[in-house]
Structures are given as structure tokens and as C-alpha cells.
Amino acid sequence: MAESSQQSDLRIPEDDFQQTADDREPGGAAGRSDVDLLRQAVMNEKAAPELLHYETDLINRIEQMLDYQDEQVELQQDNPAMEELCLMWTVELSRIRYYLRDYFRVRLRKVEKFVMHLLDNPDLAARMSDKETNYAREFFVLSGSHLKSTAANHLPEAFASIVRSAGASAAKDLVPAPCLDRHVFCRVLEDRGHVTVDEEGNMAEFNKGDLFVIRYQPIRELLQEKVVQLC
Numbered sequence: 551m552a553e554s555s556q557q558s559d560l561r562i563p564e565d566d567f568q569q570t571a572d573d574r575e576p577g578g579a580a581g582r583s584d585v586d587l588l589r590q591a592v593m594n595e596k597a598a599p600e601l602l603h604y605e606t607d608l609i610n611r612i613e614q615m616l617d618y619q620d621e622q623v624e625l626q627q628d629n630p631a632m633e634e635l636c637l638m639w640t641v642e643l644s645r646i647r648y649y650l651r652d653y654f655r656v657r658l659r660k661v662e663k664f665v666m667h668l669l670d671n672p673d674l675a676a677r678m679s680d681k682e683t684n685y686a687r688e689f690f691v692l693s694g695s696h697l698k699s700t701a702a703n704h705l706p707e708a709f710a711s712i713v714r715s716a717g718a719s720a721a722k723d724l725v726p727a728p729c730l731d732r733h734v735f736c737r738v739l740e741d742r743g744h745v746t747v748d749e750e751g752n753m754a755e756f757n758k759g760d761l762f763v764i765r766y767q768p769i770r771e772l773l774q775e776k777v778v779q780l781c
Contacts, residue, residue, distance in 0.1 A: 584612050585646055590779055592653045597735070597780035598773065599766055600728040601660045601668065604679040605653075612650060619643060657682065665690045666713060666725045730767040736778045737761050745772070 591605050623639050626632040661668065661678065665686050668674045678686060694712060702710045709715075713722040742756040747768045754762070756777070762769075772778045 584608060584615070585649070588612060588646070588649050588653065592649055592656065594773065594780045595653060595656045595660075599730060599732045599734075601657060601664065601674070601677050603677045603774065604657070604682065606679065609650070609653075612646065616643060616646065616650075658685070660728075661686050662689055664726055664728060665693070666722070667727045670722070670725070730770065731765050733763055734766050734769075735761065735763055735781045736769055736773070737781050738778050740777055742772065742777050745769075 587605075587608055591608065595602055619639060620643065623636050623643070626636050629636075661682055668678065669686055669690060675683065675686075697712045698710075702712050711724070713724050715723050738756045738758055738760040741758050744753040745756045745768065746752070747754050747764060754764075756762075756772075761781075769778050773780065
């Protein structure tokens with residue numbers, strides 16, 4: 551009986567990552583598997599010029615289920631009848647972990663590239679997870695020390711700043727920041743009607759299923775609300 555109970559916990563790949571239809575995710579995500587949502591999170595992060603909000607709930611659910619299914623596979627390793635299913639699950643779990651690592655890698659590249667910009671703005675810093683925040687602070691200290699010791703300390707004082715091109719400059723013009731005017735591909739997930747797409751007040755009608763090549767800035771909030779997805 552114990553063996554039968556264990557077998558029932560090892561299900562078809564992705565079944566345990568399925569969302570319930572309670573609309574806990576906006577933008578038509580109800581009914582989509584967590585793996586699908588993770589794929590889209592990776593795509594959004596790769597296509598967006600800026601660091602997006604960390605998908606805390608989604609990542610926590612996936613990590614917990616990965617740990618649980620690892621335990622179930624381990625329990626069935628010595629069961630010949632479950633050998634094929636265990637192999638399926640091992641491959642499937644590896645695939646999901648690839649998406650997870652890809653998500654983390656893309657975000658860390660942005661953290662490193664825009665570290666001063668992120669840490670200098672509390673609203674942007676709040677987009678990072680706790681681990682990303684700790685990494686960003688350590689990376690900033692180490693990279694800043696390296697820049698000063700190898701270059702800045704050997705320049706005249708007026709040009710020794712690592713955030714300003716000249717001592718008299720008020721703006722931190724040497725701090726890399728994302729270009730929000732970059733064009734992206736986006737797909738509309740739900741009807742939104744007419745949306746302003748530029749500073750001149752021009753509008754476009756956003757209907758579910760529409761595909762646009764558009765500047766990132768006008769759809770920035772729609773992406774956050776999960777009305778659109780990048781592709």
C-alpha cells in the first residue's frame with residue numbers, strides 16, 4: 551500500500567505546476583501552468599530594456615515543487631516499474647531548472663550592468679529579490695573599488711569620479727541606465743481599448759491577440775499589469 555501511495559505522487563510532467571483557475575495572476579494567466587508563466591517571465595526579462603519586478607510568488611512555487619518532485623523521484627529509484635516515469639521526470643525537472651537558471655542569469659546581467667542606477671533609486675531597488683539586492687551591493691563595492699584603484703585614483707581630482715564625467719557636473723552622467731525608448735515586440739493579452747503610444751498623444755487600439763512593434767516606454771505599465779507580454 552505504501553508503494554501505491556508513493557506512485558500516486560509522481561505525476562505527468564507539469565501537472566504539479568498547473569495554476570488553479572482562481573485568477574490569482576492577472577492578464578489571462580488563470581489556467582496556465584507555472585512553467586508557461588516562467589517561460590513568459592524569461593521572455594519578458596530578455597526583451598525588456600530594464601530590470602522587471604522579481605516574480606516572487608511564481609519562483610517560490612516552482613522551487614518548492616521542484617524540491618517535492620525530486621523527493622518523489624528519489625523514493626522511486628529502486629522501483630523497476632517506475633523506471634521509465636522517473637526518467638521522464640528527471641528530464642522534465644532538468645528542463646524546468648534550465649528556465650529557472652536562465653531567468654536568474656538574465657536578471658543578474660541587468661543587475662551588474664545597471665547596478666548604480668538600481669541602488670540609487672529605491673523604487674527600482676525594490677524590484678530585486680533579497681539575494682539580488684545583496685549581490686548588487688557587494689558587486690557595486692567591489693567594482694567601484696576596482697575602478698578607483700586602477701583608473702580613477704590616477705586621474706586629476708576633477709575627473710576622478712566614477713559617476714560623473716567632471717567634478718562640476720551635477721548629473722551622474724557616467725551611471726549606465728536602460729534605454730526605455732527602445733523598440734520591442736509585444737502581444738496584447740486582454741482588450742484595453744485606445745492606448746497613448748507617444749508624447750504627441752497618438753493612440754493605438756489594443757485588442758486581445760494584437761501584435762505590435764512599439765517603443766517600450768508607452769507599454770511599460772501595461773507590461774507590469776500583465777496586459778501585454780513581450781516576445
